[in-house]
Amino acid sequence: MDTSLLTTLLVFRNTIREELIRSVHVYRVKGGKEREIEREFVFSEGGSYGEMQARPILMLQKFCISQVSQGFQDGVWLCIFAFHTDHNPRFSSIPSLLSLSRNPKLEMIPTLLDDLRVINKLECISESRDIPSDSPGKEWQEKTKDFQPSRKTIPVLRQDLNCLPEDDNDMSESLDNELNDETLPGLIEKKKRAPSGHIAKIELPDLVKYFDVPIVEASRKLNVGLTVLKRKCREFGIPRWPHRKIKSLDSLIQDLQEEVKHKETEDKDAAKAVAERKRKLESEKENIEKKPYMDIQRETKKLRQDFFKRRHKAKALEKQSSTVSST
Numbered sequence: 574m575d576t577s578l579l580t581t582l583l584v585f586r587n588t589i590r591e592e593l594i595r596s597v598h599v600y601r602v603k604g605g606k607e608r609e610i611e612r613e614f615v616f617s618e619g620g621s622y623g624e625m626q627a628r629p630i631l632m633l634q635k636f637c638i639s640q641v642s643q644g645f646q647d648g649v650w651l652c653i654f655a656f657h658t659d660h661n662p663r664f665s666s667i668p669s670l671l672s673l674s675r676n677p678k679l680e681m682i683p684t685l686l687d688d689l690r691v692i693n694k695l696e697c698i699s700e701s702r703d704i705p706s707d708s709p710g711k712e713w714q715e716k717t718k719d720f721q722p723s724r725k726t727i728p729v730l731r732q733d734l735n736c737l738p739e740d741d742n743d744m745s746e747s748l749d750n751e752l753n754d755e756t757l758p759g760l761i762e763k764k765k766r767a768p769s770g771h772i773a774k775i776e777l778p779d780l781v782k783y784f785d786v787p788i789v790e791a792s793r794k795l796n797v798g799l800t801v802l803k804r805k806c807r808e809f810g811i812p813r814w815p816h817r818k819i820k821s822l823d824s825l826i827q828d829l830q831e832e833v834k835h836k837e838t839e840d841k842d843a844a845k846a847v848a849e850r851k852r853k854l855e856s857e858k859e860n861i862e863k864k865p866y867m868d869i870q871r872e873t874k875k876l877r878q879d880f881f882k883r884r885h886k887a888k889a890l891e892k893q894s895s896t897v898s899s900t
Contacts, residue, residue: 668810
């Protein structure tokens, strides 16, 4: 089969038996019709990988394949990778389990490996189109001959030197917030590319150290470009830089710590309950640091909303009381 006609690839992991992997492949054939194939694999952590005879399970479900994204779950099957040629972007991240460079065992299952190679090739072509050539031709030189950089275009120039333009608001922080009068002059200087040896040595624990800061600052501390860091994130299965999630959890933990101190003098049982909730948040933060693709729990989101309402109400009462006292 000609894998160049691949239009969709979905990879699911069994949440009970994590060594079981299922994939759904959609190919466009002659006449514009589509052909769907479902496969099942065994990813043995201590042994080899292999493909098994699979009866369709996922394709029999009622969900629309074209709408499935990473994180979607149907029963015990969790989608860990979703590729769609007609989506922009085509996919959010490649988990390390499916990374061609980090998981050599994929060579044992060519039916999945071939499609992953097609996707990787498409991604490389897409990135090369977005980055200007190091040796621009006459046409490029004529277009940029009279170009004068302004404050608004400086971040784009900076990115073109060592990274791609921003494409995800959650994945990175706005560069405009990072600029000031002292750093502006340095932006017009061409940045040196990080050595390949240095990039190869960066592992997940190195990224975890900087989860509490914006991705732009993390790339500076790691001494790599923003694009390199984003590629590393995709390599480790991190769809979005977890700075905001970590910051939000830290804020909630601090709020609960203050509430514990306040409750201890009034109701010890209530203080114990709040302390237990604080420990759960600390555990959740540790889990997100280990598995950055995890989302904040629904219960935590509700707690965050409650604290926001409390602050808003307190500010409104404070404003009202100040208005009454002044009158």
